[in-house]
Amino acid sequence: MFDYHVHSLFSADSKMKLTEACDAAIEAGVKEIAFTEHIDYFYPNCDLIFDFDYEDYAKAIDEVQEQYKNKLTVLKAVEIGIHPFKHKENSMFTKANYFDFIIGSVHLADDQDLHNGDFFKGKNVNEAVENYFLTINQYVKEFSDFNVLGHLTLIKRYLHFVNAHWTEVNWRNYNEIIEDTFKALIESERGIEINMSGYRYRIDCxxxxxxxxxxxxxxxxxxxxxxxxxxxxxxxxxHLDLGYDLLRQAGFKYVTTFRERKPKFVLLSDL
Ligand SMILES: [Zn+2]
Ligand SMILES: [Zn+2]
Structure with missing residues (x-):
């Protein structure tokens, strides 16, 4: 298995050392790990600064690549926070630096944080969910400098702010917007990820x-x-195994890996 979304201490909200992550990955039977550190240039009402020094990061990754060679493949990656104010800076950052893989994520909608609940003020569940999907649809069309869209349906983690649970929402109501989003991604050779953080947030999905x-x-x-x-x-x-099960259940024969931002398809039956 390949863990394509991990944050080390190069992300403002993680203290994990690269070696701790690599050891844990090997322990869990992971063959390939992508350190997708946070860049989020626009993040209102938050004390953390989601930025990192690329040179320091690249040097540290080079060291663990050497240290773990033959045991674990370690990739340079980034999770870019997409926001209209920052499309230009995001593009500059991704073009100026080498990455094997880039996740594009939407952490804010209506210019407000999902995580601290600001976004949900004055909205009912349906307004919030629709607004969230429309925001992603717009951003994905405006900004394309990434390989996969991060954690689509992230909003499920935060529905307690509107006293709801994701199982109470009729997600099919949003299929049209989501289909349009998928088509925009597919046409430009981008994809999606299956993100397992819902299990950490105790929403079991x-x-x-x-x-x-x-x-x-x-x-x-x-x-x-x-x-x-x-x-x-x-x-x-x-919970990575559950994600791979979902891939199989959905009819995928392959999982995607990346080198130099180019997709490589690995047969699930070979894993
Ligand atoms: Zn992340
Ligand atoms: Zn994220």
Missing amino acids: ALPDLPLIKLYKQCGGEVITVGTDAHSKHFVGK
Whole structure:
């Protein structure tokens, strides 16, 4: 298995050392790990600064690549926070630096944080969910400098702010917007990830879950990665097997890996 979404101490919200993550990955049977550190140039009402020094990061990754060679493949990667104010800076950053793999993620909608609940003020569940999907649809069309869209349906983690649970939402109501988003991604050779952080947040689901993974496949989607979004060693490789099961259930024969931002398809039956 390959864990394509991990945050080390180069991300403002993680303290995990690269070696701790690598050891945990090997322990969990992971063969390949992508350190997808946070860049989020626009993040209101938050004390953390989601930025890192690329040179320091690249040097540190080179060292663990050497240290773990023959045991674990370690990739240079980044999770870029997409926001209209920062498309230009995001593009400059991704073009100026070498990465094997780039996740494009939407952490804000309406210029407000999902995580701290600001976004949900004055909205009912349906307004919030629709606004969230429309925001992603717009951003994905405006900014394309990434390989896979991060954690689609992230909003499931935060529905407690509107006293709701994701199981109470009729997600099919949003299929039209989501299909359009998938088509925009597929046309430009981008894909999606299956993000396992829902299990860490005790909502017991992948982001996105099976119905949307199937919808992505029906739309012609092929590029798809699986990642834990681990911020500590306890979650590296955790629940990854459930993500791979979802891939198989949705009819995928392959999982996607990346080198130099180019997709490589690995047969699931070979894993
Ligand atoms: Zn994220
Ligand atoms: Zn992440």
